[in-house]
Amino acid sequence: MRNPKPQEWLSKDFSKMKIADYKPFNFVDGEGVRCSLYVSGCLFACKGCYNKIAQNFDYGHRYTKDLENTIIEDLKQTYVQGLTLLGGEPFLNTAVVNSLSKRIKEEFGESKDIWAWTGYTWEELMIESEDKLELLSYIDVLIDGRFEISKRDLTLQFRGSSNQRIIDVQQSLRLNEVILWTSSILSKN
Secondary structure (H helix, E strand, O other): OOOOOEEEEOHHHOOOOOOEEEEEOOOOOOEEEEEEEEEEOOOOOOOOOOOOOHHOOOOOOOOOHHHHHHHHHHHHHOOEEEEEEEEEEEEOOHHHHHHHHHHHHHHHHHEEEEEEEEEHHHHHHOOHHHHHHHHHOOOOOOOOOOOOOEEEOOOOOOEEEEEEEEEEEHHHHHHHHEOOOOOHHHHHO
């Protein structure tokens, strides 16, 4: 596992604008029915990574406007709660995910949420590059931190290891402190 210095890894230096996969209408990458975009490329190289092939920035195919339009159309389905960004590392593919995330917020407002998984911790992101902070501004729920095989726990919701947190991003940004996410489904009951 690698640990970057602040602003050491920049999307512009690594991203090849590729995605590993797009999966519409799934139930595993966050709360509710989701559309999931798996970007290509990750430098963290966590031991035991569940999607090791997506660590390669050359893996997969180029992100296109046609795919973006397909994602938007899929998100129009009333039963879809939102988009999930994972990979690979979304914060090393900001040229892809920032434009898509911005478009989702412009077209759907708060009616569709955006989740993301990252190897960065919240504290690391707070001192990162402007493009990473821009991406954070669009995200509603963030699962942060590197996967640590020694802390692997298959009973955890939406996380692989106990060091990872599920963060309510917008509330955390407003209050300038980490606020853990609570399920909107559970709070409705």
